[in-house]
Amino acid sequence: MIQDPFFILLVGMLIVVGGIIGGKLNPFIALLLAALVVAWMTPASAIVDFALSKGQSQAAAEALAQRSIGERIADAFGSTVGKIGILIAMAAIIGKSMLMSGAAERIVRSILGLTGEKNAPLAFLSGSFFLGIPVFFDTVFYLMIPLAKAMAMRLKESYLLLVLCITAGAAMANSLVPPTPGPLFLIAEMDIPIGMMMVGGFLIGLVTIAAGYVFAVWANKRNPIPLRDSLDAPLSEIQSLADKPQSQLPGLGLAVSPIAIPLLLITGSAFISTFWGMDSSQTSPVFFDLIHFLGEKNMALILGAMAALLTLFLQRNKQEKGMKGAVQAALTSGGVIILITAAGGAFGAMLQQTGISLKIASLTEGYQMALIPLAFFITALVRTAQGSATVAMITASGILSGMSTAGLDYHHLYLGLSIACGSKLIPWMNDSGFWIVCKMSNLTEKEALKTFSPLLTIMGLVGLLTIMLAAKILPLV
Numbered sequence: 001m002i003q004d005p006f007f008i009l010l011v012g013m014l015i016v017v018g019g020i021i022g023g024k025l026n027p028f029i030a031l032l033l034a035a036l037v038v039a040w041m042t043p044a045s046a047i048v049d050f051a052l053s054k055g056q057s058q059a060a061a062e063a064l065a066q067r068s069i070g071e072r073i074a075d076a077f078g079s080t081v082g083k084i085g086i087l088i089a090m091a092a093i094i095g096k097s098m099l100m101s102g103a104a105e106r107i108v109r110s111i112l113g114l115t116g117e118k119n120a121p122l123a124f125l126s127g128s129f130f131l132g133i134p135v136f137f138d139t140v141f142y143l144m145i146p147l148a149k150a151m152a153m154r155l156k157e158s159y160l161l162l163v164l165c166i167t168a169g170a171a172m173a174n175s176l177v178p179p180t181p182g183p184l185f186l187i188a189e190m191d192i193p194i195g196m197m198m199v200g201g202f203l204i205g206l207v208t209i210a211a212g213y214v215f216a217v218w219a220n221k222r223n224p225i226p227l228r229d230s231l232d233a234p235l236s237e238i239q240s241l242a243d244k245p246q247s248q249l250p251g252l253g254l255a256v257s258p259i260a261i262p263l264l265l266i267t268g269s270a271f272i273s274t275f276w277g278m279d280s281s282q283t284s285p286v287f288f289d290l291i292h293f294l295g296e297k298n299m300a301l302i303l304g305a306m307a308a309l310l311t312l313f314l315q316r317n318k319q320e321k322g323m324k325g326a327v328q329a330a331l332t333s334g335g336v337i338i339l340i341t342a343a344g345g346a347f348g349a350m351l352q353q354t355g356i357s358l359k360i361a362s363l364t365e366g367y368q369m370a371l372i373p374l375a376f377f378i379t380a381l382v383r384t385a386q387g388s389a390t391v392a393m394i395t396a397s398g399i400l401s402g403m404s405t406a407g408l409d410y411h412h413l414y415l416g417l418s419i420a421c422g423s424k425l426i427p428w429m430n431d432s433g434f435w436i437v438c439k440m441s442n443l444t445e446k447e448a449l450k451t452f453s454p455l456l457t458i459m460g461l462v463g464l465l466t467i468m469l470a471a472k473i474l475p476l477v
Helices: 005-022 027-041 044-053 058-066 069-101 103-131 137-155 159-176 181-190 194-222 235-242 252-275 277-283 285-295 297-315 320-353 356-363 371-386 389-401 413-422 432-440 445-473
Strands: none
Touching (some): 005 320, 005 356, 005 445, 027 069, 027 320, 044 320, 044 356, 069 137, 069 235, 069 297, 069 432, 103 137, 103 252, 137 235, 137 252, 159 194, 159 413, 159 432, 159 445, 181 194, 181 413, 194 445, 252 297, 285 297, 297 320, 320 432, 371 389, 371 413, 371 445
């Protein structure tokens, strides 16, 4: 019993949720403590089975199981830092520089000029959805959160609504529409045409973000969360920029460059990889190599940070103090976010090593009735258990691809879409994305659990219902 993956998961959840909310522990300490206990409770045989399921050799799997608890946690911690460390640091610099230079304020005024104050949240929702198609969820959030802070200063009691609009759009696009990694793996594993997945994912995404917007409006009215003072975005500084005449703000082209440069580079690289592949690189190797080099997400965010600092440098009349202050404040706040997010990644990795995904797969083996909701709930269970939406999609697609889809009354595209929607349930403290949203938006853990977590859960469930209805009305077979 004590070595059962579900029991270990329960213990880990109690330590994290109880420690942070009940015991008022710092999230970094609570997550590391939970990772330590989960790793200690996990038997060596489970670690071996987990490693073998990931394609490692028997020798490598046994070597992993023999490593000390501290080494396994440190490796997972370092792996997470390798994935998000530079991104968060550069995003923090971009956000701080855009706020200090007035670039965020300039963009906000342009958005309001096009949409008006009433429709500004819808502009954030649709913008994050379209940006989330070629760009990772966290990158979209990094780039748009300074705009949300500047916009909230004007709209007053709408900060939570803007944050939820950004997360709703980017999260759904990231799981539903290729070429992001989860959908790409899913269509390859389940033999779904990429064009069908793109169109289907886009249409289901529109329905789900509409539901997300309704919830976001309700949550913002029920419990409005104010824009809070913080080291990286002091309210006095945002207000002073809001009061400036437009002539003292940067031009629109210069203002959008910290966002446009990384987005265009990442999108260009993804577009080339998806639709041209190696054949086009043979016709123009220098051009494609350059796009792939600059479009790598870390490199693209570094270039975006350079553009943000250049904008600040020009706006602050080349004052060295303004530049140094921006970088110092950004890295101070960004460093804390990196530590907490990496600890969340380590906790999630230790949960994965318990073999909980394999346990879920064995419980559902051979069960082929009601495949669409089955696909959804398998994915949701894996996501909730170990934290990663991509891992949940990979696990569920592996299970479903082994089942016979012959004789279905609908196209198996709907199974893929169901897996994508299931990967939204339920984000909590074992998910690095939860901590990114929580800390960069200055929400407390309790506030994030009451707003961000149900937002994604509701959108996932609406997606399931929409998919089941579509499979009945338009089976595509």
